[in-house]
Amino acid sequence: MPELPEVEVVRRGLERWTAGRTIASAEVSHPRAVRRHAAGPADFAGRLAGRVALAPRRRGKYLWIPLQDGGEGSGGAPGEALLAHLGMSGQLLVGEPDREREKHLRVRIVFTDGGHDLRFVDQRTFGHLMVCELVPDAFGGTGDSGNDEEHKGGHGLVPEPIVHIAADPLEDAFDAEAFFRALRRRKTGIKRALLDQSLISGVGNIYADEALWRARLHWARPTETLTRAEAARALEGARAVMGAALEVGGTSFDSLYVNVNGESGYFERSLDAYGRRDEPCRRCGTPIRRDVFMNRSSYSCPTCQPRPRRARY
Numbered sequence: 076m077p078e079l080p081e082v083e084v085v086r087r088g089l090e091r092w093t094a095g096r097t098i099a100s101a102e103v104s105h106p107r108a109v110r111r112h113a114a115g116p117a118d119f120a121g122r123l124a125g126r127v128a129l130a131p132r133r134r135g136k137y138l139w140i141p142l143q144d145g146g147e148g149s150g151g152a153p154g155e156a157l158l159a160h161l162g163m164s165g166q167l168l169v170g171e172p173d174r175e176r177e178k179h180l181r182v183r184i185v186f187t188d189g190g191h192d193l194r195f196v197d198q199r200t201f202g203h204l205m206v207c208e209l210v211p212d213a214f215g216g217t218g219d220s221g222n223d224e225e226h227k228g229g230h231g232l233v234p235e236p237i238v239h240i241a242a243d244p245l246e247d248a249f250d251a252e253a254f255f256r257a258l259r260r261r262k263t264g265i266k267r268a269l270l271d272q273s274l275i276s277g278v279g280n281i282y283a284d285e286a287l288w289r290a291r292l293h294w295a296r297p298t299e300t301l302t303r304a305e306a307a308r309a310l311e312g313a314r315a316v317m318g319a320a321l322e323v324g325g326t327s328f329d330s331l332y333v334n335v336n337g338e339s340g341y342f343e344r345s346l347d348a349y350g351r352r353d354e355p356c357r358r359c360g361t362p363i364r365r366d367v368f369m370n371r372s373s374y375s376c377p378t379c380q381p382r383p384r385r386a387r388y
């Protein structure tokens with residue numbers, strides 16, 4: 076399943092290959108892929124035709140392309156965006172069609188310049204695309220605006236369906252002080268807080284375990300007992316592990332395929348806690364323990380991450 080770093084790799088690829096291009100048409104070959112677009116596939120396609128795709132933005136695992144009106148009177152602020160969530164197996168591809176992938180083509184977006192199409196391919200179709208309104212960002216962030224100065228637009232705006240989702244730790248505008256205050260108020264376990272999209276977005280189960288191992292914090296540590304320095308360590312841990320994954324996943328930026336499959340190889344090589352039950356901690360050698368957490372697992376080092384006297388599960 077694509078995690079935040081893989082989605083960021085896709086965003087950077089799209090910035091390179093689609094920003095500034097005018098959409099000629101969109102073809103929906105599987106209505107399930109646009110099921111969240113309430114007005115239906117024809118309306119979805121109609122809203123894309125003639126619009127200019129600006130530099131894509133990202134928050135957590137959501138990716139969006141602000142849409143500017145094309146033609147006469149163009150150049151205004153984008154009022155809508157193409158929002159994408161890749162789900163379990165979604166891929167956004169730019170380049171020569173590939174017969175194997177084409178079996179799972181769900182949406183094709185064609186550009187007026189006649190260059191490579193943008194194709195949404197999704198074997199399991201848990202991912203989706205929709206065109207939606209852009210609204211002011213309640214979290215005060217900018218989304219991830221990327222490097223394409225020429226085609227930037229939609230600063231301070233987010234797609235309406237994700238307005239409740241907090242900024243993610245890789246966003247420049249992430250407010251660490253507000254995060255700390257929200258943690259203290261929440262009175263929950265630190266891992267539960269890291270997975271809570273209303274506090275911080277884009278941190279999944281694996282990244283939470285890795286961030287807490289780096290921060291030397293037990294996953295059930297009550298958030299109201301965290302010091303500012305400990306909260307900063309958890310945040311820094313999340314940034315570091317995501318940054319490392321991004322470096323590995325970022326090797327294919329020059330490829331014409333904007334491709335995400337979650338198989339960057341990072342997870343097999345570089346995990347310090349997750350999935351390492353009974354293997355020695357890379358810091359102190361103590362065997363890593365596994366606890367059951369929300370019907371899943373939490374991996375931690377009993378020595379580096381001692382269980383708090385009072386725990387919040």
Ligand SMILES: [Zn+2]
Nearest residue numbers: 356359376379
């Ligand atoms: Zn250890």
